[in-house]
Amino acid sequence: MKAWTYVALVLFAVPLQTTVLGSVSLRNVEPDLVLVAVVVIGLLAGELEGALMGVLLGFVQDLFSAGVAFPNLITKGALGIAAGLIGHQVVQVTPLVVWGSGLVLSTGSGLAFLYLARGRALWEAILAVPTLLLPQAILDAILAAAVFWIMTTVVPVLGGAPMSVRRLSRR
């Protein structure tokens, strides 16, 4: 089930982002489905799966984005590792933890992306923070929390209880 979920994510996350999400954007800002997926995978399944899925999904995202030098591959891979490490540090991963992690990681990823990929004037990068980076981070965090809640309660495709909980129960 988990393997198929990952295959489906690779096949459909970026196509959904490029086609469907373009029609439902809020003031030209859309949540980043790849980022949401990587954060949730990192928190639920650990840093290795988060990193591998981040690299793979980021790579696909870069193929269909105008950016050069694969900035999404780098940021999403690092994001998967970071999400996995956060998952280890908290006693229990809850939707609130996912929301907070999503907000921080999306903001950090956006700042790294601005540094890596834009190559534009500093004031333009600063302007992108309130108009693009923060709104997207909020949307990403809300969507990540919602997806986490669905995946842990309704459809436990990544193994049900969060990793930290499983680890504790083994002790």
Next chain:
Amino acid sequence: MAIARLTYGSRRFVLGLVALLLLLLLLLPAQTQGLLLQFGGPLGQVMAWPIQALAGLTGSVRELWDGYVALQDVHEENHRLRRETELLREENNRLREFAVTAERLGALLQFKEQQRFESVGARVIGKDATNWYQAILLDKGESDGVEVEMGVVTPAGVVGRVVKTTLSTAVVLLLTDPNNAVAGLVQRTRDEGIVEGTSQRGVRIKHIPLLSGVREGDWIVTSGLVGGFPRGLPIGTVTKIEKEEGELFQVAEVDAAVNFAKLEEVLVITKLPGGAAPDVFHLSPQKASKVTP
């Protein structure tokens, strides 16, 4: 899953390899980019199928939704109408959509026939996979002769340039993206400048000489000096001129001739005319209106 069966040490080792790969990408972007693009070719080809399928599905759903919203206003009236009338209206709507599409494609074909450059028509199937770039995705790629740096236009004017391709898709960076730059020309005064996008999704022309007599309403066209565009294609009209004291050049805001929010079909310029005379193109910017093709 295989990853779950790995020992702790193996997991650490694989994670270290991933971290090393990310570090290499960060430190040696130019060297690693070619290698990654080699891998990206087949993967991009595979990914093009779900993208095109979803683009078709999204179009159908949008048409249905538009129809639903349009019918809400006449909901009560519809109850009084007979089924035959409803069927006729649906058919009429469908035919009208066909007519609009045919008109749009006809304009594109006419534009293509009038120009001296060689081009290939493409459908817009999506937008950039991130929020960070103003870019669109086309359903034509390397197998159709589309290459990086080729210009993209509609009968209304310049759209942008191709920045990335797979076998069957192409990413086009729009004129409104701050990373894009096209050589432009003030049509009336013949002063040259660089047209680029702004953070507010607008367009501006910079490096216009200080003594230029450029004024609001002037048409900006492509200069044809560099890039994938021939000379004389409309870009937009000047709406505001910024002339700062102590500066050597002027900057002007431009109202783009193309409505980037409603792009459906475009032409990719695959071959420029050799030694074409300036402004030989039949479409006069004065006639171009801010419409989609």
